[in-house]
Amino acid sequence: xxxxxxxxxxxxxxxxxxxxxxxxxxxxxxxxYWYRQDLGLGLxxxxxxxxxxxxxxxxxxxxxxxxxxxxxxxxxxxxxxxxSQTSVYFCASSDRGDGYTFGSGTRLTVV
Amino acid sequence: xQSLEQPSxxxxxxxxxxxxxxxxxxxxxxxxxxxxxxDGGAPTFLSYNALDGLEETGRFSSFLSRSDSYGxxxxxxxxxxxxxxxxxxxxxxxNQGGKLIFGQGTELSVKP
Numbered sequence: 045x046x047x048x049x050x051x052x053x054x055x056x057x058x059x060x061x062x063x064x065x066x067x068x069x070x071x072x073x074x075x076x077y078w079y080r081q082d083l084g085l086g087l088x089x090x091x092x093x094x095x096x097x098x099x100x101x102x103x104x105x106x107x108x109x110x111x112x113x114x115x116x117x118x119x120x121x122x123x124x125x126x127x128s129q130t131s132v133y134f135c136a137s138s139d140r141g142d143g144y145t146f147g148s149g150t151r152l153t154v155v
Numbered sequence: 156x157q158s159l160e161q162p163s164x165x166x167x168x169x170x171x172x173x174x175x176x177x178x179x180x181x182x183x184x185x186x187x188x189x190x191x192x193x194d195g196g197a198p199t200f201l202s203y204n205a206l207d208g209l210e211e212t213g214r215f216s217s218f219l220s221r222s223d224s225y226g227x228x229x230x231x232x233x234x235x236x237x238x239x240x241x242x243x244x245x246x247x248x249x250n251q252g253g254k255l256i257f258g259q260g261t262e263l264s265v266k267p
């Protein structure tokens with residue numbers, strides 16, 4: 045089934061540890077995004093990439109980094125996790141910008 | 156600053172019509188999208204308006220007025236399965252990706 049695969053589905057992480065959330069798409073979309081969703085705050089853009097080799101900062105980029113080595117993969121790295129990064133993380137992709145396809149999310153708890 | 160305002164909760168009965176409004180104030184505007192999310196699952200795309208007017212897709216319609224910085228999602232013949240959160244989102248960027256900024260969501264409860 046075409047779409048976006050995120051891994052892991054959920055994770056409990058000790059504060060101060062690093063972690064990479066994986067995102068892979070098989071639709072050959074040029075643009076990819078990382079959002080976090082917190083109760084009452086909707087979806088907030090962390091980082092985005094309009095095409096392989098380029099990335100940009102969203103609304104809440106601090107504490108996160110991304111890379112886009114190829115079209116299909118867009119990993120999100122937390123270098124040193126803090127409890128405020130407890131959230132549900134969604135990866136998305138888009139071909140023309142009018143409709144995004146989202147992955148099923150990664151539920152991260154930082155303790 | 157940037158803001159998208161939509162009601163936090165809406166309740167309606169099965170078979171009725173409901174309208175979810177969205178007003179926005181953003182730096183850059185290239186279109187308004189709507190997404191549906193069930194129980195924290197993956198948001199799914201419903202509609203996109205780049206120009207003023209009404210777009211209809213089955214039971215769902217979406218409207219945009221760029222001069223008023225306002226849009227709405229209209230759901231007709233409500234069904235229990237329509238109970239979900241609905242998000243409006245502004246496309247801020249004309250690059251291929253679009254870069255969406257989302258509102259905080261409206262939780263729709265459909266009652267029998």
